[in-house]
Structure formats: structure tokens, C-alpha cells
Amino acid sequence: MTTQVIKIHPRPETFKQNTEAALADKPLRKSLRTAMDMLMTKRKLVLSDEEELQMLRTLCEHVRQHALSKLPDLLVQLEDNLTRLGVRVHWAETVEEAQQIIYGIMETHKAKLMVKGKSMVSEEIELNHHLESKGMRAVESDLGEFIVQMAGEKPTHIVMPAIHKTKEQVSQLFHDNLGTELTDDVDKLTGFARQALRDIYRTADVGLSGVNFAVAETGTLCLVENEGNGRLSTTVPPVHIAITGIEKVVAKLTDVVPLYSQLPRTAIGQNITTYFNMITGPRRCEELDGPQEMHLVLLDNGRTQAYGEEQMRRTLQCIRCGACMNHCPVYTRVGGAAYGTTYPGPIGEIISPHLMGLEKTRDLPTACTMCGACVEVCPVKIPITEQMQRLRQEAQRSPAEQVAYPIKGQGASYSTGESMAWRVFSGSFGKIKAYRTLGWAATTFRALTPPWQLGWTKNHAPMRPAAKTLHQMMKEKNKRK
Structure with a gap:
């Protein structure tokens, strides 16, 4: 089996160009439309009781908000209990620190091969490429991740990494x-994939x-x-490394119940997943399987920036179900690759600026029609x-303006000329x-209205003032009475 280097990796800075390419890709559009329609239909079937759904959403919201309100204390409690259970806990403030921690563990064990269960945080830190640069190999075992890794x-x-692929494309790839x-x-x-893995x-x-949840x-x-694959990846190799963002903590085991009840139903229209693994440390003396050594890497990477401000903190409630993507009129037409970020779609548009800064992601919060479909289906x-609106404001805010909780890249879209134009407009x-x-x-x-109006006329007819103002029309109407 061979794996390839990344061939297709659009960047968020070129989001507008990425979307043009995606919109011109007819097979991609067809695959996305078919998949999204299927997922929306399945979700609707398993969440048909509207009263139950809204009660469950409210409960899940409270669970996540409660955990975030006590996040520093819960993280300390989590570390204490994991340490007691024999798990080594590592704190990583940045992507580079997380990469170095995992590389260090592998180097200590003279490890050359890593098998990976599904982990979006490992994608966030680009772990595969980092290990490859060190002469090590990481192989994805989730079927969708396995496919996209092989495709470069x-x-x-x-939730479904290869949703943009057709079965014919996968067959040719294999x-x-x-x-x-x-x-x-x-x-x-x-x-074929199972045999190879x-x-x-x-x-x-x-x-x-x-x-998914750290208790x-x-x-x-x-x-x-x-x-x-998650169970095999965490029990067969002698060393298990778990990695997660600091926001995934919940207070109690009972808090997991409503979240787990929502996650599969909202994500893929499934009442319950095939496997639900609860890991409480490495193999004990009386146990026949499991890793001999276990580590947990807790990643910040901009999350504390979102946590510091009450409004932005709610971004961290996310349980990564992907429902917002499935219902988003933008995502369902351009797909995830166009965003150029680990987390695409609506949730990516509000979390990526914290992880990567507004300099790189300033266009993402504007990729929204404000239809509110994502808000209606969000389980938390x-x-x-x-x-989105707040991030747009922060991107337009003057870089020199002092604020209590600055967002990395504040003022990325700020223009002195545009700011002056709006002041003139407001004053006039x-x-x-x-x-x-x-x-x-x-x-x-x-x-005399110009036929070309910056980016507007690329996809719209030119804007022209009406023949008469509203005041003129009202005067004429009143005269006729």
C-alpha cells in the first residue's frame, strides 16, 4: 500500500478563487447535492418529534455551557484523574508544541509506524506531514480518511471526509x-480497505x-x-496517544448521555453508532488487551482566545456533528476543500479565525447568506x-483600536478609504x-451610473438609482388624493 503527499490543499486566503473552481466542478456538485439531501432526510426522520428535539437541544446547550463556565477547573480535574489512572497528560499551546510532543513520544519508543483513528485535531496540527518529514509514517484507518490520504x-x-468522492473514483484509486x-x-x-489495514x-x-468527550x-x-477502527487503533498498538482540543471536556459522565444521544442523529441520521468506546487508562495487569502506555495531548491553538470573550466562547460548545454543513447553502455547493481549513462550513467559518487568525480567514465569515439554517439544526x-457578524466586524475594525478581547488578525479587512467613505455616507x-x-x-x-461596480457586477446586474425618490412618489400620490 502506498500513500501520497498532499496534491490538493487550497488555502483560506484564496477562498474566492477556490469557490469558483468548486462551482465549475460538476461531478463535485452532483456528489455534494446527493449526499447532503440524503443526510438532511435521514436527520429529519430520526428527529421527527419536534418537542423532544428542542428539549434535547436545550439540555445539550446547558451541558456544554456549564462545562465551559468551569473549563479551567475541569481541565485540572481531568488531568488529576487521568494521571491517577496512569495516563500521561501533555499540554500544547500551539500546533508546533503538539507536533513536537507526539514526535517526542514516538522517538522515545523508536516508533516508525502510527495507525490513526479519526481525529480532526490531528488534521488541525498537520500531524501526518510533520511525522513524514521526520522519517515516520502515519496511516489513516477511518475509511473516509484512508481514501483522502491515498488521494493526496x-x-x-x-464527519464524512470523502463525501465528495464517487464510488467509481474510489475504485480507480484503490x-x-x-x-x-x-x-x-x-x-x-x-x-479492500479492511484487508490493507x-x-x-x-x-x-x-x-x-x-x-469526542473527555469526562x-x-x-x-x-x-x-x-x-x-477507533477501537483497534487504541487497543492493538502498545502505545496509545489521544489528542483533543481543551474544549471537549464535560463535567460528569451523565453529561455525555444527552450529547451522545444528539451526536449520531444530528450528524448522520443514525439513532446510535456501532461503537461507543470509553477509555480509562492503559492496560491493567488483569486485562488481556489494550495499550501498555497511554498519553493525552490537550491542544489550545487559539481556543483560549475564543474562551476569553463571553460571546465568542459559545463557538466552543460545538460537538463536531457537521449538521451545520449539511444544511448550509454555501457548503452544499462548494464543498469543504474550497475553505482551505481543517473545519469547513459554518462552524469552520467561526472557529478557524481563532485558530488561524483573521489575516488568513477574513473571507470565511463573509461566506454566509445569514439564512440561519445552521442555527436551527445546531444540537447545542x-x-x-x-x-459571523461579530467576526466580520472584527475584520473591519481598525487594527489600532484597543479592545478588551482582541481577536488575532483584527482589522485584516480594514481599509482607510472604505472607512472614510462610510463616514461620509453616514454623515450625509x-x-x-x-x-x-x-x-x-x-x-x-x-x-451616468457606471456599468461596472467593483465585484458586484461580476454576478449581478448593475445597481441604478430609481427614476424617482420615495419622497417624490409620495408627494405625487398625495396630490392625486
């Missing part, structure tokens, strides 16, 4: 890399996983999955559109005489 691409959805027969039988394709599980020196009360790490009631339209004079001039000289 990035995941385009946080044929080219694994030497398997060409087939459109999905079960056969799954079997068996030896990886057996020979891997280290297994890595993500964490401070008991030191339990919960993994939600359907394929069994994150006010995503409000967060705030005075009756100036407003009416400008209105008269606009209607009188409407024929």
Missing part, C-alpha cells in the same frame, strides 16, 4: 494504489485517536465511531450567524437636506 487530499467534511480490481460494489471496496494494525508501533469526573475518554444552539444621510440633495442628484443623473 484533505477531508472535506468533519486499483491504482492497492492493485485491486475495478468495481462499483461498495462492500467490495470496503473489504489489517497488517497496519498488527505492526503499528503507536495508535492515535481523537476524543473530568472519572478521567474517561469517549470515542464515537461506526467502523471499529450555537448562534452561528451572530458569531444623517442630515435631511444632504440626504434629499443626494437623492435628487442620484435620480437626475441616473443615466
Whole structure:
């Protein structure tokens, strides 16, 4: 089996160009439309009781808000309990620190091969590429991640990484890399991947996983999955490394119940996942399987910036279900690759600026129609559109302006000329005489309106003032009475 370097990795700085390419990709558009329609239909079927759904959403919102309100204390409690259970806890403030911690663990064990369960945080820190640069190899075991890694691409959805791929494309990919027969039988394709991964599980020196929920009360790490690869990745290799963002902590084991009840139903329209793993440390003396050594890496990478301000803190409530993507009119047309970030779609638009800074992500919060579909389906009631508006404001705010909780990259879209133009506009339209004079001039000289109006006319007809102002029309109407 061969793995390839990343061939397709759009950047968030080129989001507008990325979307143009995505919109021109007809197979991609077709795959996305089919998949999104299917996911929305399945979600609606399993969440048909509206009263129950809203009660559950409110409960999940309270669980997440309670955990975030006590986050510093819960993180300390989690570390204490994990340490008591024999887990070594590492704190990483930046991507580079997380990379170095994991590399250091592998180097200590002279490890060369890592098998990975699904972990979006490992994508966030670009772990595969870092280990490859050090002469080590990391192999994805989640089927979707396995496919996109083999294709040299990035995941385009946080729950279904290869949702943009057709079965014909996957068949050709396996044929080219694994030497398997060409087939459109999905079960056969799954079997090919399973066969290729068996030896990886057996020979891997280290297994890595993500964490869906980390329970401070008991030191339990919960993994939600359907394929069994998470269980194999965390129990077969002699060393298990779990990595997660600091926001994934919940206070008590009972808090997991409503969150887990929501997660599979909201994400993929499934009442319960095939596997729900609860990990409480490395193998004990009386146990027959499990890792001999276990580590947990807790990553910040900008999360404390979001945590510091009450409004932005709600971004951290996310349980990574992907429902906002499935219902977003922008994501469902351009897909995840166009965003150029680990987390695409609505949730990516509000969390990526904290992780990467507004300099790189300033266009993402503008990729929103403000329809509110994401807010309606969010299982933890994150006010995503409000967060979008706030980030737009921060991108336009003067870099020199002092604020209590500055966001990295504040003023990334700030323009002195544009700021002055808005001041003139505000001053003029705030005075009756100036407003009416400008209105008269606009209607009188409407024929002189330029046909090209910056980016507007690229996709729209030119804006032209009306032939008469509202005041003129009202005067004429009153005269006729």
C-alpha cells in the first residue's frame, strides 16, 4: 500500500478563487447535492418529534455551557484523574508544541509506524506531514480518511471526509494504489480497505485517536465511531496517544448521555453508532488487551482566545456533528476543500479565525447568506450567524483600536478609504437636506451610473438609482388624493 503527499490543499486566503473552481466542478456538485439531501432526510426522520428535539437541544446547550463556565477547573480535574489512572497528560499551546510532543513520544519508543483513528485535531496540527518529514509514517484507518490520504487530499467534511468522492473514483484509486480490481460494489471496496489495514494494525508501533468527550469526573475518554477502527487503533498498538482540543471536556459522565444521544442523529441520521468506546487508562495487569502506555495531548491553538470573550466562547460548545454543513447553502455547493481549513462550513467559518487568525480567514465569515439554517439544526444552539457578524466586524475594525478581547488578525479587512467613505455616507444621510440633495442628484443623473461596480457586477446586474425618490412618489400620490 502506498500513500501520497498532499496534491490538493487550497488555502483560506484564496477562498474566492477556490469557490469558483468548486462551482465549475460538476461531478463535485452532483456528489455534494446527493449526499447532503440524503443526510438532511435521514436527520429529519430520526428527529421527527419536534418537542423532544428542542428539549434535547436545550439540555445539550446547558451541558456544554456549564462545562465551559468551569473549563479551567475541569481541565485540572481531568488531568488529576487521568494521571491517577496512569495516563500521561501533555499540554500544547500551539500546533508546533503538539507536533513536537507526539514526535517526542514516538522517538522515545523508536516508533516508525502510527495507525490513526479519526481525529480532526490531528488534521488541525498537520500531524501526518510533520511525522513524514521526520522519517515516520502515519496511516489513516477511518475509511473516509484512508481514501483522502491515498488521494493526496484533505477531508472535506468533519464527519464524512470523502463525501465528495464517487464510488467509481474510489475504485480507480484503490486499483491504482492497492492493485485491486475495478468495481462499483461498495462492500467490495470496503473489504479492500479492511484487508490493507489489517497488517497496519498488527505492526503499528503507536495508535492515535481523537476524543469526542473527555469526562473530568472519572478521567474517561469517549470515542464515537461506526467502523471499529477507533477501537483497534487504541487497543492493538502498545502505545496509545489521544489528542483533543481543551474544549471537549464535560463535567460528569451523565453529561455525555444527552450529547451522545444528539451526536449520531444530528450528524448522520443514525439513532446510535456501532461503537461507543470509553477509555480509562492503559492496560491493567488483569486485562488481556489494550495499550501498555497511554498519553493525552490537550491542544489550545487559539481556543483560549475564543474562551476569553463571553460571546465568542459559545463557538466552543460545538460537538463536531457537521449538521451545520449539511444544511448550509454555501457548503452544499462548494464543498469543504474550497475553505482551505481543517473545519469547513459554518462552524469552520467561526472557529478557524481563532485558530488561524483573521489575516488568513477574513473571507470565511463573509461566506454566509445569514439564512440561519445552521442555527436551527445546531444540537447545542450555537448562534452561528451572530458569531459571523461579530467576526466580520472584527475584520473591519481598525487594527489600532484597543479592545478588551482582541481577536488575532483584527482589522485584516480594514481599509482607510472604505472607512472614510462610510463616514461620509453616514454623515450625509444623517442630515435631511444632504440626504434629499443626494437623492435628487442620484435620480437626475441616473443615466451616468457606471456599468461596472467593483465585484458586484461580476454576478449581478448593475445597481441604478430609481427614476424617482420615495419622497417624490409620495408627494405625487398625495396630490392625486
